[in-house]
Ligand SMILES: C[S@@+](CC[C@H](N)C(=O)[O-])C[C@H]1O[C@@H](n2cnc3c(N)ncnc32)[C@H](O)[C@@H]1O
């Protein structure tokens with residue numbers, strides 16, 4: 001909460017722009033648009049942030065500040081501010097307020113839905129344009145990071161792929177980044193009609209090998225050589241995941257006479273795998289997201305065994321491969 005407040009006040013930008021490094025408390029107060037009667041409280045706001053880095057050689061001085069590497073993520077326009085907006089938004093926070101009630105009473109409603117008269121997270125977003133924008137902006141900020149790695153370091157994933165559908169692609173960030181990087185590939189972003197309605201302009205204005213399709217993935221998925229599911233399956237329970245995966249399998253299972261088989265590319269967590277081994281903070285990230293997914297959707301972060309069972313049950317007879325770790329997430333390919 002201190003971080004959210006500091007970001008809203010523009011603290012990271014003021015610290016970063018200061019010619020004095022580290023910047024003193026007095027100069028920081030002057031650089032911010034604070035009411036003069038509030039200057040003294042700035043030290044109290046900054047203290048928990050300074051001490052958050054304790055034990056790593058940071059946080060030794062309480063009245064002079066410079067940005068840590070993580071702090072740089074919170075500069076305006078970066079990934080951090082939209083991430084905070086999403087996770088600390090009052091609508092999103094409802095899940096946490098309802099979690100203990102879920103444990104105490106026999107009703108099985110998803111905590112988020114119990115706090116919203118039975119409406120799902122996606123239904124709430126549709127009704128609230130501000131929350132919808134905040135959600136899709138932060139997912140897009142995440143996609144900028146992930147797309148950068150994907151097109152720079154994982155190009156072999158797209159070898160032989162002539163068409164790709166980004167299912168639940170949200171706004172166009174990921175599909176456009178792939179389309180630009182692979183100009184011969186037909187790239188489609190597929191999401192709920194009210195989500196992609198805002199993306200149409202992008203389609204009209206520019207990248208030729210990119211198009212937009214609105215629809216419900218539970219009613220079918222447009223055919224392609226590859227389907228991309230980035231942070232989709234963790235939003236759903238096993239039953240719904242099976243429906244999605246079966247539909248993806250059909251979508252990539254060969255439309256021409258050669259019956260060329262494609263693949264499903266998944267970007268999601270594999271709990272306990274890859275980069276997280278021996279890394280306490282990565283485990284914390286995975287377990288925190290698991291609880292968030294549970295409280296918001298009855299979704300979950302899955303370990304390798306759980307992924308294996310899903311692929312088997314969804315009929316992926318070609319098996320699967322965990323291609324690489326992307327921090328707490330992994331890139332998985334599943335073959336029909
Ligand atoms: C967690 S977001 C992931 C967005 C994007 N893949 C990314 O990683 O940035 C989940 C996406 O699934 C979409 N979605 C939810 N239900 C859907 C449905 N029934 N059919 C198609 N898309 C759906 C949401 O609108 C949202 O864009």
Ligand SMILES: COc1cc(-c2oc3cc(O)cc(O)c3c(=O)c2O)cc(OC)c1OC
Pocket residue numbers: 082083086087092138139142231235289296329
């Ligand atoms: C913005 O960066 C990330 C976001 C997510 C993420 O966050 C969510 C938050 C919600 O309140 C509801 C959701 O449905 C979601 C997601 O589905 C979702 O994927 C996840 C990330 O990595 C796992 C992000 O990058 C760090």
